[in-house]
Amino acid sequence: MFLPRPWPSMSRTCCAMAIASKLVSVAKFTFHREGRREREGFSLVMRRALRGLGSSLAHFATGTRLKQYTFLTRRQWRRCIFVLCCLLLTACQSVRPVSKIGLLASFEGLHRRDGYYALEAMRLALTELTPATVAVIPLAIDVGDNPAQAQRAAAKLLLDRSLDALIGPYQPEQIQAIQPLLATNDVFWLAPTFINQEQGFTPDIKVWLRALITTVAEEADQQGGERLVLAGWRPAEPTLGKLDWLETMTIPITVADDPAAVHATDAVLWLGAPEDAVAYFTVLRQTQPALPFWLAFQGDSLIFAERATVTGPVYWTIWLDEGYAQWSQQHPSLPPSAYLTYQATKQALKTSVIKQSASTSLSWRAHTFTIKEDGTLEEKR
DSSP states (O other), X not given: OOOOOOOOOHHHHHHHHHHHHHHHHHHHHXXXXXXXXXXXXXXXXXXXXXXXXXXXXXXXXXXXXXXXXXXXXXXXXXXXXXXXXXXXXXXXXXXXXXXXXXXXEOOSSTTHXXXXXXXXXXXXXXHHHOOTTOEEEXXXXXXXXXXXXXXXXXXXXXXXXXXXXXXXXXXXXXHHHHHHXXXXXXXXXXXXXXXXXXXXXXXXXXXXHHHHHHHHHHHHXXXXXXXXXXXXXXXXXXXXXXXXXXXXXXXXXXXXXXXXXXXXXXXXXXXXXXXXXXXXXXXXXXXXXXXXXXXXXXXXXXXXXXXXXXXXXXXXXXXXXXXXXXXXXHOTTSOHHHHHHHHHHHHHIIIIISOOOOOOOOOOEEEEEEEOTTSOEEEOO
8 A cells, every 4th residue: 555645845845946036036136237148148047057056955855856957067056156145144144132212202383392302312312322232213202282192102102012211201290191101111211301419310290399499499589589489380299388398498488370479579480381481471570570580391492482572580490410511512502401301311221221320420400591582591600
């Protein structure tokens, strides 16, 4: 009793034939620029050679008997082997691991310039610090101007398993909106807006808020102010009126969103977005033209100066380290807030990609800038 011969492995046969077809295509393309007669002659030789090679591979893979044999000269075999080696070397190149860093910022609407400044600063940090063994890709996504959109954007980025770090967003309401998502995720996260003078970037809004109010209260006291008025605060937490440490400031602190409640000897710290400060500032200047006025967020943006007539003393306080002076000279077109994104990206690279401990030796201190009528900044000494 004779059993039928088993079918040869089709996967191995198809693989061998695919290699032969690939070699034919490469040979035709490689010698495309040669003369027509030489190209046609060599193509004919290569076709015969590669068909013979493919038949040999098929015979080796399946064990079937070949019906045709192709005899090649030594020169033809050398050319065939050369093409095959080139393909093998191309296919065996090592692939670098990919790491991704997300950026949550505004790329549409009023704050789109700030978002693109932040993206440029991130790319600078990636160019300077990314090792050659890793491919780091920035993923920028728009968060709009509301907390719900920021939460959706963060959730979308966190679905990517190759995401190692996340930078942003920049507004307090949006930062608080994404914190519950990040609490259950191990992605490294930094909010460049919040700075702890002793430790650098911190996700604790209360620590940053206390440092800001303390610094502005001291400067207002030095200018002769008798009280600091807090206005424009939108986040639900913390509630400014319930902060016990406000009673420990150098001058009394009060919360009032009505410009009519401000006295001539007061100073005002606006804790909201710069576009929301325009109406408040316009009414305030009608009765208090020389009263000191501080912006807490995005004072380097042109949003406030483009929509309000800047008169009297207007300031903006931000925390920077000792490297900012040199960096600002190298990149004069980028605002101070972009430097915070630059430093946050470097710290994210060291911690989550390079796996180095982030340096805590940076000395952060408050810098106060005067906002001029055209929106440009001049550091207050």
